[in-house]
Amino acid sequence: MVVIIVETSPSSENSADFIRLLTAYQPALRGLVAAMLPGSQDIDDILQDTNVVIWEKRNSYDGEAEFKPWAYGIARNKVRQYWAHKKQQMCVNLSDEFLDAVADARQIDHSDDFSKKRVALTQCLEQLKLRDRELIYACYEAREGLDSRVRKFELTAASIRVTTHRIRKKLRKCVERRILWQGGGV
């Protein structure tokens, strides 16, 4: 979880509004960084760096234009800076065109959909068979701990990967259906 620490005068109404705005957009900003850097272990670090820059530049936000594109622009730059530094060490080279295309596609998402998706996901997870739920939790509990998962679930590494893919696919479809039932867009 990203913790936002800000220094502000409690009497500053504008600062309080800005903090509320920044907090409200945390899931969306995290979603942008995660989409541009899929599976990265550094998403929270990049998000924290983004928050610092957004806070430092808060005076340049005039409050008139939309917050989201302004904050997204800062996040995109942070991701590009990170990637320019990291890509030499990575097995797969994410092209600049890919990063831009994903960021552009993310731009049209609505933050309230993210909240609905979170609720839908919690419900969908409860519907999973016990073993599937424990397996998907274990996948996200310790992404590096493949050996321990192999031992715990008595499956081979390849079987764990295949089964995890199936569970994710089910969860995705479940979330999609629930959002549609609720009348929202996905």
Next chain:
Amino acid sequence: MKQELLESLIQNLIDGALTQDQFDRLDFELRSTPASMATYLAYVDLDNMMVLELEERHHNLGSVVPIERIIRRQKRRMLRTALLAAAAVVLLSLIGMQLFFIDTTLPPTLAFQTSPGTHFTITHAKAADAEDQSFSQQMEKGSRLQMSHGVVELSFSSGVKSIITGPADITLHEDDVLFLNHGIAWFHVPENAIGFQVKTRNAVVTDLGTEFGVISSNDRLDEVHVFDGKVEVVNRNSLRHKEVITAKHARIVGAAGRLKVTPLRVADFRKSLPTHDIPMIVFQDQFNSEGSGWEIEGKVRFVSGAYEVDSCRINTDGEDDHSGVHFNSEGREISALGNGYMVLGHDSRPAVNAVSTKILVKRGKSYTVYFRYTGSHNSAHRVTASLTLGAETSRTGELQAPEASWKSASFLFIPEASGEAILKFEDTGSSQGAKADLLIDSVVVASRLHHKRSPVDATDSDQRQQE
């Protein structure tokens, strides 16, 4: 792009299990198809939300409970619930769950992983598109995996594990029956999977609780090697001999139906999946087809079996007079096939005697040449091997051939350009002296991707000699 393939690529990208080629394909699809981009965003959102879900879960739980304890408690609860299954509530729950999930959580019969750089295709009895299924990396009854290069690890749901070195062609006949058309396969069978069978065109190998290897090839007789425990082997040919083979023993499956004793060769079998790309053999010759494809300078002969010149016979080590040793793609010595070899020079011939052939090389790859050599009658012979592309050459120095004893050598070539390189072996005019020849056998050229090192570590590619 088919939806199943798209989703598999996306998930592998999230899991960090995608190659650059696969990513490039996915990249193009996402940027050209809005619906595919929407699917991608849905998956990264799911991944993102799962991370947040787990963080929240930790926060609510207060302390982390070991997963084993949770599973044990929940298994006990499930048993109690099952015993109370008369309740309509349970039925309604099942119906409710059906709205979201269909029970398909059984692991596949066989899942597989490949080493980096492996080239394979997979077809299924029911699938129409082999390419799509390549990314699922699982096999069911009737699935066939053909591997032109690389190594694959098979994990059966029964617990059987296998490492197969390509080129290979396997088909899953039943849950516990694998057909090995060709390839080098190692198997570990746990106790609960005893009875697991491997079939080749010439043999049926039934595991009786053990670790064993099977070699099947179009160029040689099938072999079964037992490392631990025992297996039953039935020869499918005429005489149909059957035998239980115990640990530390091996058999060749004869064409007439017998099982012939052969030395156990542990080194021929891989027991784990390589984490690096293994070299690929781009050229090899054991001279069993009388030297076709080689250009000759001076006097060169291609011989099979015993070396007999003017009623003289040299006694090199190995069966007949050929090299009993060949090389795999990594330069490891393995058993040779056939009994052919090449003889350069003869009987005081003063001119240089040489053979050469062309090999296609590519920039960005390195090429290692392995070969075996010996001198007949004396140790006066010297051999020089080289690989040349334009002005670029790598060569051994003049290697002195031992008398009547095969020796191995190798050298490395890293071309700066692509093209047809000339592989050459010559006796450098050393065939002087009575009845003296230079023998060459077991030539292998293996290539791998060349990763450039820093200038400090760079080696000189013009003159390199290894032995």
